[in-house]
Amino acid sequence: MYHASYEHCSKGLVKYKDSSGTTKTKRAPSCVNRFRYITRTAQYANRNDHENEVVEYVKSGNMPSFCTDRPDQFWEAAELHERKNGRTATSLVLALPKELSVEQRIELVEQIVQQFTEEYNFPYTVAIHNHPSEITGEDQPHLHLMYSERSVDEHDRTADQFFKRYNDKDPAKGGAQKITADVRGEGKDLVNLIRASSEVLINESLEQHAPTKIMKIKGIEVEVPNIVSCLSHADYNKKFGTELKPVPQIPKSLLHLDPNLTFDDDEKNREYQQKLAEREALIQKVQEIRDYNNMELYGHYYYAALQKQNEAKKQQQQDIERVSASDLAYRLDLITYQATADKVKQIRQLSALQDDRSINYIEAIEHKASLLNDVLIKENRKEVSALVCEIYKHDLDTIREHSSSESMSYDEKRISERLNERISTIEHILDRSTRTEQKVENTQKYDDSDNTFRP
Structure with missing residues (x-):
């Protein structure tokens, strides 16, 4: 058109x-x-x-x-x-x-x-x-x-x-x-x-x-095919089932008005301002019809771009909110004893390497998982277990992100299964420990003399 x-x-x-x-x-x-x-x-x-x-x-x-x-x-x-x-x-x-x-x-x-x-x-x-x-x-x-x-x-x-x-x-x-x-x-x-x-x-x-062009539709830049049609809006609608609206032509006498022009005569000024207002109203109408037609022609490209934009914003927010592997390793260092200091130091070094996507991250995660298991055995405490479980989950998410655009490799599947098993085991132990603590607490508060719980 x-x-x-x-x-x-x-x-x-x-x-x-x-x-x-x-x-x-x-x-x-x-x-x-x-x-x-x-x-x-x-x-x-x-x-x-x-x-x-x-x-x-x-x-x-x-x-x-x-x-x-x-x-x-x-x-x-x-x-x-x-x-x-x-x-x-x-x-x-x-x-x-x-x-x-x-x-x-x-x-x-x-x-x-x-x-x-x-x-x-x-x-x-x-x-x-x-x-x-x-x-x-x-x-x-x-x-x-x-x-x-x-x-x-x-x-x-x-x-x-x-x-x-x-x-x-x-x-x-x-x-x-x-x-x-x-x-x-x-x-x-x-x-x-x-x-x-x-x-x-x-x-x-x-x-x-x-072959393509960038159009702005509802504030979003959309890449669309760059193709022209010789058909009128009516003929195009008939052929392709669209509902395009004809765009009115703005008279040159209005289009070329100078908005800064003034006259000594008040009546002429009023008439001129009316023409300027008419011009702006027509321009706005043309813009609205063009926006409508663009949406009619390229709506599916717009929604695809909108979804992509929303996913990018969501990922950006997740990246902002998400704790890095290095931060988790640092927190582990703060709550562990001297006996596991060497292993925790290695865990921190591997976590820093893991954040660098230019290296083989799966080897870093696998080595780190073994060290974390050793720390967990020696540091059999609830707060350590909970943090190690959080680190395992973080590393599992990292593997999923790396393989989101294609199927997992053999090594990625193997280490993912191992991490899932360890996460399940730790969560089971933590859950059982929590129930035991609650039972002990309830027993301590129970008074046999009057069959009531003490405050």
């Missing part, structure tokens, strides 16, 4: 409908002015319709011999010599992907130009303009292509002769042949053909240079 507009320049008047639906006539666009506008020459040399606009590329080609190096003369001759009400140029404006570099856009544009002009050797002028969006400030590169439907052949013609009627019996004596959409069998389908063929070329370029 990229922007693409198509119109003709001609000599004479053209019909159009105003905002009320009334059919009116106006002077047709001039191919000379169109050429000057897209190349930024003559009266447009110092004019920018948008702030910070850049003309990235200009090129003309397939020009007849009378103006090989002067494309301006070709379009002036078309305006002068083409018959009355005759079509002087076909004009195409096409949005280009902002994710491509300038060089990649030029490469794409040359392919588009070749597709529309090469087969019939149509004279053309093409330009790439780029300016920041009035709404988001993002780049808005776009192609301006204008070409004549008079085919340049092997015959040399003067400017005057080139635009005369074609002589099919003796082409050298007539003008250049005009190969219109009707002649090519495209007729009213030409607009759709232009959009469809451009879609193919754009998507091929994106697949090669920028």
Whole structure:
């Protein structure tokens, strides 16, 4: 759903409908002015319709011999010599992907130009303009292509002769042949053909240079496929079952208002402020519809990114709250006796190595488990047993984290089973010890003289 507009320049008047639906006539666009506008020459040399606009590329080609190096003369001759009400140029404006570099856009544009002009050797002028969006400030590169439907052949013609009627019996004596959409069998389908063929070329370029893009949806940056569609919102909905909403166009008269402009007349100021308020309301509406459409198109990518973000936050919080292996070993050092000091020292050294994921952590955990078992035998105390059990559980979690993205290795499974057995044994002993203590405490408080518990 990229922007693409198509119109003709001609000599004479053209019909159009105003905002009320009334059919009116106006002077047709001039191919000379169109050429000057897209190349930024003559009266447009110092004019920018948008702030910070850049003309990235200009090129003309397939020009007849009378103006090989002067494309301006070709379009002036078309305006002068083409018959009355005759079509002087076909004009195409096409949005280009902002994710491509300038060089990649030029490469794409040359392919588009070749597709529309090469087969019939149509004279053309093409330009790439780029300016920041009035709404988001993002780049808005776009192609301006204008070409004549008079085919340049092997015959040399003067400017005057080139635009005369074609002589099919003796082409050298007539003008250049005009190969219109009707002649090519495209007729009213030409607009759709232009959009469809451009879609193919754009998507091929994106697949090669920028297959994905980053979009911000509900405050989250989401990576999505970078694909354009030539379909209208209605046609896209019909084909893919979506519910996209059409995005309204904001009139240039409102879009280009200067918010800092003031007038001496209070009434003018009030009117101007009303227009600014209308402009902001329209911009907000456009943003809301764009956000809705992005969610409609990329919702499943958004929810996947949201889940990933939440998991990352959860892991980060766990990392903050979780005690390190070194901290647990230090606590063990504080509550053990001198008799096990050497073993606890080794446990602390192995715990520090275990936190370094560049080494074989499983060997450190396995060696540490043996040392902890020795400490547990010599230090048969409840507080030591509880802390050793906590260290075993920490090491078991470490193994699970290391193997979360793939199946466990043989060594990881072996040491995990051993740790689980020791955790189960220690918890059973601690539980039995706790029940014994409670029984003793209750017995001490019982008074046989009156069958009651003493406070």
